[in-house]
Amino acid sequence: MPVRVRIAPSPTGFLHIGTARTALFNWLYARHEGGEFRLRIENTDTSREVAEAVDQIQESLRWLGLDWDGPHTFQLDRMDDCRRLAEQLLAEGKAYEDDGAIRFRMPDEGVTAWEDVVRGRIEYPNDKLHDIVLARSDGRPTYNFASPMEDVWDGITHVIRGDDHIPNTPAQINIVRAVGAEVPVYAHVPMIFGMDGKKLSKRHGAQAVEEFRDAGYLPETMLNFLALLGWAPDGETTIMGRDELVSRFDLTRVSSSPSPFDYQKRAWMKGGYIRELTSEEFAHRLVLWLGEHGYDWDAELVSRAAPLVQEKIARLAEFPGFAGFFFHEVEPDAADLDGGGPMLAAADDALAGLQPFEAAEIETALRATADRLELKPRQAFQPIRVAVTGSKISPGLFESIELLGREKTLSRLRAAVDAM
Numbered sequence: 001m002p003v004r005v006r007i008a009p010s011p012t013g014f015l016h017i018g019t020a021r022t023a024l025f026n027w028l029y030a031r032h033e034g035g036e037f038r039l040r041i042e043n044t045d046t047s048r049e050v051a052e053a054v055d056q057i058q059e060s061l062r063w064l065g066l067d068w069d070g071p072h073t074f075q076l077d078r079m080d081d082c083r084r085l086a087e088q089l090l091a092e093g094k095a096y097e098d099d100g101a102i103r104f105r106m107p108d109e110g111v112t113a114w115e116d117v118v119r120g121r122i123e124y125p126n127d128k129l130h131d132i133v134l135a136r137s138d139g140r141p142t143y144n145f146a147s148p149m150e151d152v153w154d155g156i157t158h159v160i161r162g163d164d165h166i167p168n169t170p171a172q173i174n175i176v177r178a179v180g181a182e183v184p185v186y187a188h189v190p191m192i193f194g195m196d197g198k199k200l201s202k203r204h205g206a207q208a209v210e211e212f213r214d215a216g217y218l219p220e221t222m223l224n225f226l227a228l229l230g231w232a233p234d235g236e237t238t239i240m241g242r243d244e245l246v247s248r249f250d251l252t253r254v255s256s257s258p259s260p261f262d263y264q265k266r267a268w269m270k271g272g273y274i275r276e277l278t279s280e281e282f283a284h285r286l287v288l289w290l291g292e293h294g295y296d297w298d299a300e301l302v303s304r305a306a307p308l309v310q311e312k313i314a315r316l317a318e319f320p321g322f323a324g325f326f327f328h329e330v331e332p333d334a335a336d337l338d339g340g341g342p343m344l345a346a347a348d349d350a351l352a353g354l355q356p357f358e359a360a361e362i363e364t365a366l367r368a369t370a371d372r373l374e375l376k377p378r379q380a381f382q383p384i385r386v387a388v389t390g391s392k393i394s395p396g397l398f399e400s401i402e403l404l405g406r407e408k409t410l411s412r413l414r415a416a417v418d419a420m
């Protein structure tokens with residue numbers, strides 16, 4: 001039977017990184033096996049309007065590049081089927097009525113066991129299993145009934161989900177058996193924790209995929225990082241593109257121990273991805289990100305500034321702070337210009353008639369000026385950097401001056417002198 005997996009998020013508002021990681025493992029497994037990855041919205045327990053949450057989930061999955069097969073489905077649409085089936089189980093004596101609810105009759109003896117791909121054999125003594133409710137007295141099916149039945153109806157071959165669902169599994173297996181269907185393979189992947197060993201929460205940092213996107217992380221960084229939460233192809237490789245992840249992913253190598261979410265490590269990986277993009281692609285991502293985040297900056301100028309920052313920033317969101325001086329006026333801190341007056345004035349002279357106004361010539365001219373004033377390069381260039389970019393940290397000074405252009409450079413040098 002061809003592999004078919006699914007992700008079944010509850011529509012709670014946004015795609016949590018834990019759910020995203022589970023989605024990724026499902027997707028990687030499906031793509032690796034040439035199977036299908038389905039998206040099912042598990043809204044049995046939600047009565048409120050979920051359209052927006054569903055959009056959010058899809059938007060985040062799309063951003064990560066986790067494409068699903070076929071239309072997304074809603075658990076709520078299966079409610080009538082569930083109700084009918086509950087009645088049938090009742091008629092067959094596999095379930096019984098209790099205060100108007102329909103309860104499943106669990107086996108009393110023996111064990112319910114399965115070979116979990118991640119955890120190995122898991123076994124529950126049947127006398128410990130509760131007769132769970134299939135349909136409530138108002139007719140509403142429960143999650144523990146609807147979820148395994150949907151897996152059956154959708155032909156799900158492998159249920160890959162968080163290990164918080166292990167306690168639900170024996171009941172779900174018994175229900176699947178009761179309807180005479182084949183029990184899927186289960187793979188329970190470990191929960192994600194903070195570096196302090198506590199369950200991941202707001203306190204640790206961003207939780208929603210959307211937040212990482214807003215912070216300017218690249219989707220491929222995120223994907224690679226999520227893939228390594230509980231899985232590794234070997235002891236060494238850490239940087240992998242989408243195709244490599246698909247070809248190397250191995251569900252049997254997923255670890256059963258909790259996966260620590262190391263926000264610092266991510267900080268390290270993300271820069272690598274930006275540097276690996278071609279300069280055109282990097283510029284393209286920047287333009288898109290800026291547009292999505294309310295920056296009405298000239299795309300042409302963004303594209304020309306991009307190569308100057310590609311080696312220096314780790315997230316797209318750092319661009320406005322780092323290269324904003326190309327797009328708006330600057331307000332240098334007078335203290336940072338301290339003692340730079342003579343150099344600023346001399347730089348003004350040196351650059352006023354310089355031809356051509358290009359980085360190499362600008363550098364030669366400014367170095368000669370510094371020599372003449374008997375200043376070390378650092379001493380000489382810092383006030384210029386501050387005057388022109390508004391900051392002590394900037395892209396390469398000479399390239400920046402070239403791109404900024406003579407007119408703006410000179411006016412900023414003069415404004416700084418005047419401000420002193």
Ligand code: GLU
Nearest residue numbers: 008009010042147161165
């Ligand atoms: N809605 C469940 C969750 O988000 C999924 C349960 C399942 O995958 O079976 O954890």
